[in-house]
Amino acid sequence: LKSEMDAMNMSIIVNLSGGTGENLKNMADSAKRYLPGRFVVFANINIKSIDDPTWAENTVKALENDVKNGARGLKIYKSQGMDDKDSQGKRIKINDPRIDPVWAKCGQLGIPVLIHSGDPAAFWQPADENNERWLELKTRSGRTRENFEASWEEIMNEQLSMIKKHSKTTFINAHMSWYPNNLDKLAGLLDDMPNMNVEIGAVIAELGRQPRQAKKFFTKYQDRVLFGKDSYVVNEYPTYFRVLETSDEYFPYHKRYHAFWRMYGIELDDEVLRKVYYKNALRIIPGLEGSKFPQ
Numbered sequence: 001l002k003s004e005m006d007a008m009n010m011s012i013i014v015n016l017s018g019g020t021g022e023n024l025k026n027m028a029d030s031a032k033r034y035l036p037g038r039f040v041v042f043a044n045i046n047i048k049s050i051d052d053p054t055w056a057e058n059t060v061k062a063l064e065n066d067v068k069n070g071a072r073g074l075k076i077y078k079s080q081g082m083d084d085k086d087s088q089g090k091r092i093k094i095n096d097p098r099i100d101p102v103w104a105k106c107g108q109l110g111i112p113v114l115i116h117s118g119d120p121a122a123f124w125q126p127a128d129e130n131n132e133r134w135l136e137l138k139t140r141s142g143r144t145r146e147n148f149e150a151s152w153e154e155i156m157n158e159q160l161s162m163i164k165k166h167s168k169t170t171f172i173n174a175h176m177s178w179y180p181n182n183l184d185k186l187a188g189l190l191d192d193m194p195n196m197n198v199e200i201g202a203v204i205a206e207l208g209r210q211p212r213q214a215k216k217f218f219t220k221y222q223d224r225v226l227f228g229k230d231s232y233v234v235n236e237y238p239t240y241f242r243v244l245e246t247s248d249e250y251f252p253y254h255k256r257y258h259a260f261w262r263m264y265g266i267e268l269d270d271e272v273l274r275k276v277y278y279k280n281a282l283r284i285i286p287g288l289e290g291s292k293f294p295q
Contacts, residue, residue, distance in 0.1 A: 002035060004234050011278070011292040013232070014040045014285070016075035016114060020062050028070030037289040042114065043071035045102060047080050051087040056101040063102065067109050072285050073172075074106055076115040082148075082155060091149060095162035103162065107169035112284050114199070116174035117159035119145060124152045135257045152178075160189065163196050170284055172197045172226060180206035183217045190224055197284065199228030200240075200276075205253045208243040208263025215266045222272045226280050244268055244276065 018024040018041035031039035043066040045059050081094030094117055106113050120133060123145045127137035137144050163171045173196060179186035180203035190196060207214040218225060239254045246265035253259040278293050
């Protein structure tokens, strides 16, 4: 891992799947031993037992302990707020007030919440010739949400209402909150919620097909966008670098089933790139070793 990171000029990697308790502690301790200062872990919580009257108290205590053991943030999976059910079989909405103590505690602890809610809006639409993600839905049928009990808009609004309610907690919305194809809408959300930030994992193809609009957005909101990647696959990173850094034209995405259109380089200014790549993370995620980066 170290040699791969060095080859990409990657100083720090953030693992969002640290779990909780002993598992998280072991992971954080191993990182200190083998990759000191270069491997960061986020904690996770379990909301399926939310009906337990002691759930909030126990979850907050566990989170406090996880932070003491090295967790630098909290990651919320998309299943939490979409697929997880309570004891009555009802979908647990991510803005359920029973979870409020957890969001508040993250604000008190000074750790960010990286939250993944929903999926691309196209997953809620029929997988026909009018759906630009039809190939993905045909080859990976489990991703369709066409008959899901809640609409895409409901899922998004539940997430956004929770973020607005907890203005003292810092949130990082995964996948640009699934608004990479509507940057004007996303800009309005960022203006309305100063505690909301976004990351670009798995949406680089959407940005690369609108290079002028994307550059305007990144330039204006350069303090609110973080580099993110949906999975650690080394040969996929160059596509991200090419879109963000170059003025190249009409080149392919690395997964044809995901995005079969061609892309263009945004050619972001150096200072914007520095913020997206690391300066914003240094500010938002506590305890990162900023000395590793050029200022």
